[in-house]
Amino acid sequence: MIYLVGSGPGDPGLFTVKGVECLRKADAVVYDRLAPEALLAHARPDAELIYVGKKPGEPSMPQEEINALLVELGRAGKTVVRLKGGDPYVFGRGGEEALDLTRAGLPFEVVPGITSGIAALAYAGIPVTHRGLSTSVAFVTGHEDPTKGESDVDWKKLANGAETLVLYMGVGRLAEISSELISAGRDPETPAACVRWGTRSDQRTVTGTLENIAEKVAEANLKPPAITVVGNVVALRDEGLDWYERRLLFGRRVVVTRARAQAGELSRELEALGAEVFEFPTIEIQPPKDFRPLDEAIRELDSFDWIVFTSVNGVEAFVERLRHHGLDLRAVPRRAKVAAIGPATAREVEESGLRVDVTPEEYRAEALIGALEGDSLEGKRVLIPRAKVAREILPEKLREAGAEVVVPPAYESVPSSKGKTRLEELLENGEIDCVTFTASSTVENFVRAFGEEDAARLLSGTRVACIGPITAETAGKYGIGVDVEAGEYTILGLVDAVVDLFAAGDVVEKGG
Ligand code: SAH
Numbered sequence: 001m002i003y004l005v006g007s008g009p010g011d012p013g014l015f016t017v018k019g020v021e022c023l024r025k026a027d028a029v030v031y032d033r034l035a036p037e038a039l040l041a042h043a044r045p046d047a048e049l050i051y052v053g054k055k056p057g058e059p060s061m062p063q064e065e066i067n068a069l070l071v072e073l074g075r076a077g078k079t080v081v082r083l084k085g086g087d088p089y090v091f092g093r094g095g096e097e098a099l100d101l102t103r104a105g106l107p108f109e110v111v112p113g114i115t116s117g118i119a120a121l122a123y124a125g126i127p128v129t130h131r132g133l134s135t136s137v138a139f140v141t142g143h144e145d146p147t148k149g150e151s152d153v154d155w156k157k158l159a160n161g162a163e164t165l166v167l168y169m170g171v172g173r174l175a176e177i178s179s180e181l182i183s184a185g186r187d188p189e190t191p192a193a194c195v196r197w198g199t200r201s202d203q204r205t206v207t208g209t210l211e212n213i214a215e216k217v218a219e220a221n222l223k224p225p226a227i228t229v230v231g232n233v234v235a236l237r238d239e240g241l242d243w244y245e246r247r248l249l250f251g252r253r254v255v256v257t258r259a260r261a262q263a264g265e266l267s268r269e270l271e272a273l274g275a276e277v278f279e280f281p282t283i284e285i286q287p288p289k290d291f292r293p294l295d296e297a298i299r300e301l302d303s304f305d306w307i308v309f310t311s312v313n314g315v316e317a318f319v320e321r322l323r324h325h326g327l328d329l330r331a332v333p334r335r336a337k338v339a340a341i342g343p344a345t346a347r348e349v350e351e352s353g354l355r356v357d358v359t360p361e362e363y364r365a366e367a368l369i370g371a372l373e374g375d376s377l378e379g380k381r382v383l384i385p386r387a388k389v390a391r392e393i394l395p396e397k398l399r400e401a402g403a404e405v406v407v408p409p410a411y412e413s414v415p416s417s418k419g420k421t422r423l424e425e426l427l428e429n430g431e432i433d434c435v436t437f438t439a440s441s442t443v444e445n446f447v448r449a450f451g452e453e454d455a456a457r458l459l460s461g462t463r464v465a466c467i468g469p470i471t472a473e474t475a476g477k478y479g480i481g482v483d484v485e486a487g488e489y490t491i492l493g494l495v496d497a498v499v500d501l502f503a504a505g506d507v508v509e510k511g512g
Contacts, residue, residue: 005084009085028050031049063096074104088112088113134164142168188209248502249498281418283416291321317385380403413445484500
């Protein structure tokens, strides 16, 4: 079966449920440039991923070759997803592919997608129809097939044939197109807009009138892919419908320095507010070199009175190791109490199926000790499965309180500098609005990646946000000016702090 699937316009959330189902069962995925790459994560790890879009400096694969490829994959008996930007049948040449497939006697199905001509405009605050403003809309190609001598598009009829005109692929010919529409009688004062990479975090919109939109687009240096719209509906954008570009962090480029596995929540929250997130995982989580201490602790799990988790990674690693031994959290003795250092860790524990007895009010090791001391710790056995290198204060304080503390390494965080060159370039060019640090270790790894001097210098040109005072103190130690600290030492607290940073105004002096 060959599925011709529309990927939607760019925001990976605008993909259909049916599209996800198809991707999950595909043996091969044939995709092009406008299909959001993030969607490929829905494919099976062993699926064959074939890119047929344009590569820099090279033309895209000719349509006949793509058709032939689909036929070949289909004949080999594979389940194929042909993933195309927007909707496959709206200027997507999906019809041609489907015709070749039927001619070859191969079965196919179409999964429509949200077309950019509707979605990019919706995200730019422009409804394609609107009571009283527009009762008709035309989707038009602004790109002429160069093999044809004459234009297929009848601009004369179109000019006043529909109230809203939506142009695909027209950026390069905007000047010609608008003068043709004007000479055919369309009012030169008609509002117009051009939206590049609509629905993505780097969406950009330029507005004007039919008469000056080409000039404004050229001035703004707006390049394809972009949708152009002509019609009175464009005016609604200025009446407050531009919700997407109004979000608190829209257009802000924010760096997340957490390990890849953990960047998720922070990145998602920032993106939800419109930020463009650059993940620079200064640390990668790996299994510990030596599992023996953890294995021994698991063997004597019955002897523990307390189990303390200090990170989501610690929980995951511990559960994973139990599973490795054919166990699960039922192996934790009933009388043992469970503590988690903060809400994210607590959630992870609860999701793994264990109740959390204690979470401190403040999410720091010191506060956790305070919370545990409500119970007498004298002679109690405490297990802390955590990172190999972590702050020693917690076990020390617990020992001082009379507990017997076992701290087996459950995972290791090792430095990583993937994406370093690109990040350095962005920082040098002042194209990063904020760098976030979620733990002292992320500061230390950042410094290790760039070197002490360069790290401080690169960060002096942007804003720095830290999750709490300890992380900020570590930054200070390396001469890094911190612009904001989270009020609550959580991911959401950090997100709030970043928002405040920008709400305070565009220009923030460093070192405040
Ligand atoms: N089948 C696609 C269109 C493919 S033609 C769809 O239904 O959306 C390619 C053109 O689509 C581009 O030149 C541009 O005009 C438009 N386009 C696709 N994705 C876009 C996006 N995210 N933002 C703005 N325009 C986009």
